[in-house]
Amino acid sequence: MGNVASSTLFKSVRIVCLMDYAIEIENLKKDFKEGGVVTHALRGLNMKIRKGEIFGLLGPNGSGKTTTIHILSNLITPTSGTARVLGHDVLEEPEKVRAISGMCMGGTQFLWDMTPREILKYYALLFGLRSDERKARIERLVKDLGITKFQNMQFYMLSTGMKQKVAVAKSLLNDPQVLFLDEPTSGLDVEVAIMIKEYISGLAKDKGVTVILTSHHLFEVEELCREVAIIDEGRLVTKGSITDIKTQMRFPDIAYFCLDRLTGLEFLDGIDGVHGYEIKAGGVFIKVDKNSEVISHLISELKERQFRIRDMELKKPSLEDVFLKIVRRKEYV
Amino acid sequence: MFERAMGHFYKQWVMWRKSPSDLAWVFVYPFVGLFSIGLFVSYLVGSGAPMETFMFAFAGIIIWNSYDISQRAITYGLTFEIWSDSLKHFFSTTSTENDFILGNSVFGLATTLLALVLVGVTGYLLFGFNVFAAGMFLLLGCVSVFAFATAVGLIIDYFIITKSVKYMSLIWMSTGIIMIFSGVYYPVSILPEPAKSISFLLPSTHAIESIRYSLASNEAAAALSILLSFALTFAYLILGYLAFSNGIKKGKEFGKISRH
Numbered sequence: 001m002g003n004v005a006s007s008t009l010f011k012s013v014r015i016v017c018l019m020d021y022a023i024e025i026e027n028l029k030k031d032f033k034e035g036g037v038v039t040h041a042l043r044g045l046n047m048k049i050r051k052g053e054i055f056g057l058l059g060p061n062g063s064g065k066t067t068t069i070h071i072l073s074n075l076i077t078p079t080s081g082t083a084r085v086l087g088h089d090v091l092e093e094p095e096k097v098r099a100i101s102g103m104c105m106g107g108t109q110f111l112w113d114m115t116p117r118e119i120l121k122y123y124a125l126l127f128g129l130r131s132d133e134r135k136a137r138i139e140r141l142v143k144d145l146g147i148t149k150f151q152n153m154q155f156y157m158l159s160t161g162m163k164q165k166v167a168v169a170k171s172l173l174n175d176p177q178v179l180f181l182d183e184p185t186s187g188l189d190v191e192v193a194i195m196i197k198e199y200i201s202g203l204a205k206d207k208g209v210t211v212i213l214t215s216h217h218l219f220e221v222e223e224l225c226r227e228v229a230i231i232d233e234g235r236l237v238t239k240g241s242i243t244d245i246k247t248q249m250r251f252p253d254i255a256y257f258c259l260d261r262l263t264g265l266e267f268l269d270g271i272d273g274v275h276g277y278e279i280k281a282g283g284v285f286i287k288v289d290k291n292s293e294v295i296s297h298l299i300s301e302l303k304e305r306q307f308r309i310r311d312m313e314l315k316k317p318s319l320e321d322v323f324l325k326i327v328r329r330k331e332y333v
Numbered sequence: 334m335f336e337r338a339m340g341h342f343y344k345q346w347v348m349w350r351k352s353p354s355d356l357a358w359v360f361v362y363p364f365v366g367l368f369s370i371g372l373f374v375s376y377l378v379g380s381g382a383p384m385e386t387f388m389f390a391f392a393g394i395i396i397w398n399s400y401d402i403s404q405r406a407i408t409y410g411l412t413f414e415i416w417s418d419s420l421k422h423f424f425s426t427t428s429t430e431n432d433f434i435l436g437n438s439v440f441g442l443a444t445t446l447l448a449l450v451l452v453g454v455t456g457y458l459l460f461g462f463n464v465f466a467a468g469m470f471l472l473l474g475c476v477s478v479f480a481f482a483t484a485v486g487l488i489i490d491y492f493i494i495t496k497s498v499k500y501m502s503l504i505w506m507s508t509g510i511i512m513i514f515s516g517v518y519y520p521v522s523i524l525p526e527p528a529k530s531i532s533f534l535l536p537s538t539h540a541i542e543s544i545r546y547s548l549a550s551n552e553a554a555a556a557l558s559i560l561l562s563f564a565l566t567f568a569y570l571i572l573g574y575l576a577f578s579n580g581i582k583k584g585k586e587f588g589k590i591s592r593h
Contacts, residue, residue: 032588067588073425075591077582095427103425109418111344113351122347125340126426134336170422 021084022178022210023049023072028081030067030234041067043234044081049227051086054204054211056221056228056242058319060327064234065214069180072212073103085178099127102176106186108167112156116147116166119155120173127174141169145199161192168196172203178210179203185220197224222319230326237326242319249325251317252287255295257302258311259284271301283311334435337428341410341436348413349444358405359444363398363452370394370518371460385549387462392544393517395464395471396478398452399445400537401508403479406441407434407486408493408504415498420593424585430578438483445479470547470555474540477562481536484566484573485511491580494589515541536565 030042042064049055059065070076071083074094088096110119124134142148145165185193203209215221229239238245252275265284268277273294275287288294349355374390414420453464492500515537524532532538543558584590
C-alpha cells in the first residue's frame, strides 16, 4: 500500500516537473548515413525549455539547429536519446506532438497552383478541423496576418513576404501550444519582418505559446528572446538568459572617441580599467571595464592632454559578439 | 479521419482542375487511346479481321485508362508535394499515411469512373461497340485494376521517399511495362512462355480477361478471372501498404522527408 502511494506520489511529482517544461531533450543523437559517409548532426544534446518562453536556438550553419527542430516536429527520427514536447515523447506519441505544435520555416514553399486560402483549407483539413472551426480559424488568420488582399492569388505569384505570411498562418492553424520557427524572417523586408516578429511576441505574451526560434539575425533573437542556447557541432555550448551569458563572458565595453588628432594616445595603456585600444575609422576604440568611473577618468585624461572630443559612444557587447566568441572557443557543456 | 482524408482529396481536386496536363489524364489521353486504337481496329475489321478484335481492343483501352489514372492519383499525391518542396508540411500535420492513401485513392477512383463512362459512351457512339455490355464485370475489373494501380503507386512512392526523386520515372515506366505483360491489346496466350508467368501474376491481366470473357458471354470464366484478379490485388495492396509505411519510417530516419 505504502509502495503504491509513494509510486503515485513520485509519478505526480514527475508530471508536475515535466509540465514546467515545454521542451525536454536528453542525450539526443542523430547520425545521417549517405554514400557510406556518416554525419553526426547531433552528438548528445541536452536541453530544457520552459513553457511560455520565446527561446532562441543559435548556432553556425550545420550546428544541428534545424535537425533539432525537425526531430521535435516529428519530421526526423532521432538515432538515440529522448525528446519530449509538453511531456509527449516524439517517438511514442508522434500524433499528439504534431497536434500541439506548429512549424514555420524561412523560404517556405507550398503547392504553387494553390491560392493562400486553398493552402490554408488544405492544411486545416489535414489537421482534422471540422467545417465551422476550420472556416473561423482561416478567417481569423487571413485577417490578422494581412492575407486578405492576396488570398485568391496563386502561390507562385506571391512575393517572398506574402509567402511567409501564408507560412506563418499555416503554422498557426491548429492553435499550437509550441511553435517552431526556423529562420522565419529570412529574406523579408523590414516591414513584414517587424509585423511577423510582433505577431510572434503577441502569441507568447497573450496566449502563452512557447516559441523556439532559430535565426541568423542575432539582433532579432536579442530583441525577442530572454533565453537562448548556442549549439555547435551537435552539442550544447551554452544556455541561459542573454544577460547572464554576456556577464559570464566578461566582455569589456568598447568606448569610441572621435578626436581632433589620433597621435600621442600611448598613455591609454597605463589607465586602470583600459584593456587596449585600436585606431580605426577616424577614431579610437578603447576596451574598458564595465565601470562608469573608467569612462569619466578617460574623458578627463583626454581633456588634460588637450584632445578635443568631437563625438563619443559606448558600445555594449551584442549577442553577435557573444555568439562569435563562444563558437570560436568551442568549449562544450 | 474523414476531414484528414478529405484534405488529400481536396488537394488533388484543386490541382487537377487548375492544371491542363492533369485534366488531360481524364479528358485527353483516354481519347487518344480510344481514337487511335479504335480507328486501327476499324481498319483491321474492314480488312477482314473478326469482330472480336474490337472486344480485345476496347476491353484493354478501358482497363488501361483505369490503371493509368489510378496510379497517377496516388503517385502525384506525393510528387505534387515534392515538386513544390512542401512535403515536410504534410508530415508535420496530424494526417497519417492511411489518410493519404484513402484521400488520394478515392480521388483516383472518382476520376477513373468518370473516364470509364466518357470513353465507354464515346466508343459506343463512334464505333458502335458497347463495352457496358460487360456489366458488373466491367465495373469489378476497373475497381480491381484501380486497387492494383494504387498498390503499385504506393511501391513507387516508397522508392521516391527512400531513394531519390529520380525514381519518379517509375511512374511512367512501370505503366508501360505492366501494360506489355497484361495483354492490353492482345491475348496473353501469344506472349512467350517466361512472360506468361509474369503476366499471370498481374491482376490487370485477369481483369481484362474477365471483361473479354463477359463480352463473349462466358460468365463462368469471367467470374473466375475476376476472383483471381481480386485475390492478387489484395496481395499487392498489402505489399504496397507495407512498402509505403516503411518508406515513411525510413524517410524520417534518413532525413529525406524534411528535405522536401
